[in-house]
Amino acid sequence: MSSLIATPLPVLPPPAAAAAAPAAFGTRILVGLLGVLLAVLCAGLNEMVTKASLADIRGGMFIGADEGAWLIAVYSAASVSAMAFSPWLAATFSLRRFTLCAIGVFALLGLLQPYAPNLSSLLLLRTLQGLASGALPPMLMSVALRFLPPGIKVYGLAGYALTATFGPNLGTPLAGLWTEYVGWQWAFWQIILPSLLAMACVSWGLPQDPLRLERFKQFDWRGLLLGLPAICTLVIGLTLGDRMGWFDSTLICWLLGGGLVLLVLFLCNEWSEPLPFFKLQMLKVRNLTHALVTLFGVLIVLTAVIIIPSSYLAQIQGYRPAQTGPLMLLVALPQLLALPLVAALCNIRAVDCRWVLATGLGMLSLSCALGTQLTSVWIRDNFYLLQLLHIFGQPMSVIPLLMLATGGMTPQDGPFASAWFNTVKGLASVVAAGLIEALTTVRRHFHSNALVDSLGNSPLADSSAPGLARRIHEQALVLTSADLYLCMALLAAALIVLIPFVPTRIYPPRAVA
Template identity: 25%
Template sequence: MSDQASKSGAGLNRALITVSIMMATIMQTVDTTIANVALPNMQGSMSATSEQISWVLTSYIVAAAIMTPMTGFLSGRIGRKRLFLISVAGFTVTSVLCGLAVSLEQIVLFRLLQGIFGAGLVPLSQSVLLDTFPREKHGSAMALWGVGVMVGPIIGPTLGGYLTEYYNWRWVFFINLPVGILALVGMMLFVPETEKVRRRFDLFGFALLSLAIGALQLMLDRGQSLDWFSSAEIIVESMVAALCFYMFVAHMMTAREPFLEPGLFRDRNLLIGLVFIFILGVVLLATLALLPPFLQNLMGYPVITTGELLAPRGVGSMVSMLVVGRLVNRVDVRLLVGIGLGLTALSLFDMAQFNLNVAPADLIRTGIIQGLGLGLVFVPLSTITFSTLDPRYRTEGTAMYSLMRNIGSSIGISVMVALAARHTQTNHAVLGEQLTLFRDPVTAFMGEQGLGLARDQTLALLNQELTRQATTIGYLNDFRLMAWVTLAAIPLIIFFRTHKPELANTAKEEAEAVPAEA
């Protein structure tokens, strides 16, 4: 009876820990996209230009990217629980300050601080869950964690649209206050602390990695507006990123106590997992970056309707991850990852057949299929990536995992938006060559649209429609390219080493995991 009570108590404690950290995770992941739809309202409120208001997003992304690799070091130096509490408290306070900002300078500064505090929330939550649950339940733990990480960015635009439409853009930040307080109280009461590790801080290594990541993020964020490598700024940023990254790797391999230990990257499953999560980041957020302008600018949907059409993608991911969490220990995870990538590619090929008359039912159907596929990949991928990693590298490993997902997202969005713009120009030129007054469709269009209009106005309408069609083809080409990238990743699953936990030794392994990880 005492054993049963003990198990019941342990189960309750795990549940309370999970709820607490999941609130922090969802709060941070929703914030990566919730502010996007509110930018036009912020721009008017702050009397800013389009380029100036974009720094509200850029400052957050760059700060979070630079600080994410610091998670492992800070966790060992001050303790994982203390770092988690500081991160949640700082993120919540800076969210409120963002909502209270009255000038562009203030909101950019507060978003920068918000990115610094929020950088460690996702890797810390993943690390805590892996240590809290026994090894045979890591699949279920990663399913719960994946719901927050995958669904958060998807529901962000929908939630942001509702709050901006019916309340005020400031509420996209104020909404974090109650969630942050509940998460903070829960973690203070239930999350255990880890032992501290005395380790010298490699300032030179951290500076090199920060410069590389910061320069890369700035290049990706500003490349489209500056016409990429025709701009001296983009060339300088790319050279700084490449040089600093090369110097960081060389320093890491030769320094006595480097910022990131080389042993972290000797685990084959982790390396393959980092490649996969990079690709997943490209597909997930690049798709989410392309669909809203496609639906709003080309098809004329309002913001609220756009959010509602994107929501089924999150529902599909949530259902898939909760189901697959029970299958991870029964089915070869490589098979699950392969099926998930196949479904994701199938949905993207289907989206490549869209046109400007696509029915809402087709948008919802492809969204659900893609959500199911991404959810089917995410949980087994997270499980197998860390299944063979030494527990003492766990927090650093989860930090690199989050960093690669974010870099993949940044590169994916930048490349796909740039390709869509280039394809639009090319398609406009090619299609324009076919439009002459000797073609019956052109004559019919000008006859229908030109009633009561001057010839120049009719030609302007024709050019507007030509631009819409050329832009549509550009988006469809992006969807098709992402589909082929997803399919190309499937053969990599053979390099994963499967790991079957021995249930008899689970308790002993988990008891040793916490002190070893710290």
């Protein structure tokens, strides 16, 4: 009896420690993951739909083209900046709490934007919504890496790949639906009901971690003060560069030059920071570095194959988003089947995901090579063959990259990997848009001058020839679109060349037979 009395009682863990225990995978985790996926898709669609509906939004809110360009620029800058810093904040305030707050703010600001009384308030609302929107994609990768068992982790990565393949291709059809049949306000309001559903799924499905406010004792203030303005100025400079004449504009020179200087200082600071936003030492891993470089190139190609046909059909054939929509739906909807099939293929141990990647890049390159045969008589139907190659080409180019980058990664490295991947993803979309605009301007001027010179001694050049200037302009646009396709075909082919030399083979965790 005395020995029993003397025996100390077991010490129970405090509630915070108990809450931090890893949750077993089950229905609740799956529902929470689907909620985060829905929120991330809404974030991507919000940006794509507002871009495609910008002409109608400007007409409805009585703002000019330059002001509309700033709406796109500030949203993109805030979104990419949030992608860089949100993984740190989620680890501090907890994944569930931070995700719910981001979704709630994102939906509320979408509701308010059509009622903005003036341009300044609309710019402020777009900036704040961009921060909330950019905070969401890193949460999806964090949830997939943390909660999914090894045997199905590839399928979680396929869900993340939806944000690069399914979402962007769905933007134009939805823009056509709202602007043609409902009202331009729904370009902002479309996110509200799905966001509420996503909040319900996240609230019920994801476990609540404890607050870790002690991390603020090691907060990287210098990194924030250097990195935030660096990313914002670079994104704004790239977004507005073509409109302002690139380096002919003093503002663009300051934005890009100052942004690059701040970015170098930011990266130098992150190298020695004990708790950084970006762990530069991770770039020593060949597979991760290759995946980031290739992802950057792939996303440029994927952005281009949306912009080129949409721009061609709008400028040459006079298509509205509603008429271009079926072309994008041909790629978007099959992704719901193609992504799981590609994930299942990569989850087979005998399959080397590097060659899946090479096949996907080859399909993208072939599609763009076929696009170089573009002529002024092409209509929507002529693009269908090109789009069919993207149904499997896009997921086969993205899922293997996610596998190569995350294979063998520890849970502690998950937030850093999420910050790297999502920031590169956001920057790639901005660089792609700026690069395509710059190439379009340069090649259009070149072809216009060449066509005018070739007609210099021709009787067709008589000023009385009806519609000659218009025909020259149209032909210059057609030749420019063909040039852009050629550049994208060469870029995809160049990415294939890296595969035999840089990445090492990895095997899927606990792969199926």
